[in-house]
Amino acid sequence: MANMIIKKHIRSISLPSRSHPSTSGIDEALNKVKTINTTKSSSESILTGLAGLEELYDCTDEFLKMCSTQRVLSSVGSDFMEEMLDGSLRLMDICSVSRDLMVETREHARYLQSCVRRKKVAGGGRGGGDQLDVAVSGYVKFRKNTRKETKKLLVSLKSIDGGSSSYDHDDEHLVAVIDVMRRVVSVSVVLLNSLLEFLSGRQSNIKSKLASVLKKKKCNLEDATNELETLDSTIRGDSCSRDDLQGKLEEVEMSIGGFEKNLEGLFRRLIRTRTSLLNIISH
Template sequence: MVFSPAMPEKPYHVRSISMPSTSHPLVYKVEEELNKLKTWKTTPKSSSRICIGLGELKDLYDCVEEFLQLPLTQQALHHHQQEKWVEEVLDGSLRLLDICGTTRDVLLQMKEHVKDLQSTLRRRKGGDSGMLSRVDAYICHRKKVKKEIGKCLESLKGMDNKYAASLLLDQDYHLSLVVNVLREVSTITKKNFGSILSFMSSSRPKQKPSKWSLVSKLMHKGQIICEGEHEVRSEVENADAALSALCSCCGEIEMVQMAKKRLEELEQRIGSLEDALECMFKRLIQTRVGLLNILTH
């Protein structure tokens, strides 16, 4: 059976690999890891779940690396290296590396701006015009980040569109299995990267009401509650809301303390994502190098 191509903003669904009873145990292991990720519910609002998803993704790549080392797999790849799907696989692996690298760079920039703003808030008191100007600078940076993230998300969609119509091989069962596995791994990888990018770009819709209707000065378990909002928000959204409240309330000390808390939470989450993404970046390089070695020897 073939893999169903996944489309952005829809559930990533792929049919199971149809395997004969003689399939190598590693094939079952790869399918098991794929099924874990296919049923794993990630959400852009939950950075902790995104990190867990990246950990599961690394486990999948470990299994794929073993799968690629099988003599039957290497023979199938080597004998068909001139076919169109090889270009698809190699081009896809390179684009995933580019997106992973860009995502990692955006995370690093975002962390640096968060730390810089934290330093400003620690040194200054409420009502400081210089402090508010630094907050405005951070908000401007967030807008630039969203544009860059938008380009990355479009690139992910472009990968789906480019390969959606590609024909699967049917003349060789194991070769078809290899192609399908690599495509499905690519789809799962894009899903995880998309979750990270969406997490970093998340924000509340812009509002322009009066000072006190923008943010009710209500505290519920230490969290600012915007009027009409009850859903769970990400650390990015919480930080954005706290900074908006800080500006709208002219830097009142209570809002300064809340903003500092939210920025600290955001910095911790960015750090966790950065570590997980660094591991994935290295794993993607290893997988690409492994493929190139098989195809050139």
């Protein structure tokens, strides 16, 4: 049900309430993002969504550099520009913190992989087991902190205004520009919400039990829906071998690299958009 609501939300905010020739390019970019299905909670779908946002903000920057856009935004009241600046700052913060969490996740995954390999080489020796136990406990603690952090980010995300209210004015061009800028923010909120839900994973208690992690039995992970959630399920399960654990760690590390790249690219574009807005105000 939640996935249907998110998909419906993207569809509704992607259709312009009022069209204008000057907004046709960014309208097309918004409609392209609308077709991206981020409701699967998989790394591939979320990465596609982030790439779509990067393209959208490239288009937004071009749109803000148009003389016609700058002219109408220079005449609009300060409330709207403050709304856009506040939203851009919050989006930048969420993007930056999410990127840092991805980096830390990859570092934890790499360390766990190293401990698993050393455990294999040691052949079950106590030293390797103790080190792996500490590494697993460290990962469990990190994931709990990640969930707390993403919860804060989700609250901040909900506070961002975008497309929630209409702007009534005789100048149709002005109304079209304001509508399209608000829809850009709204699409960003929806897609970043999907990212944060992916990063958070299932809200469950992960128990650090080394004996359970190292049992050489098949894992039943049918309920897991993304790589991080699958790894969490592996660690908290009672029937996973070292090979199972290492395989899930490798999957997480592979997916995280893409997130870091896309979030870094999106962060740079958000800075550029904010700079363009500030330039319009200053002139």
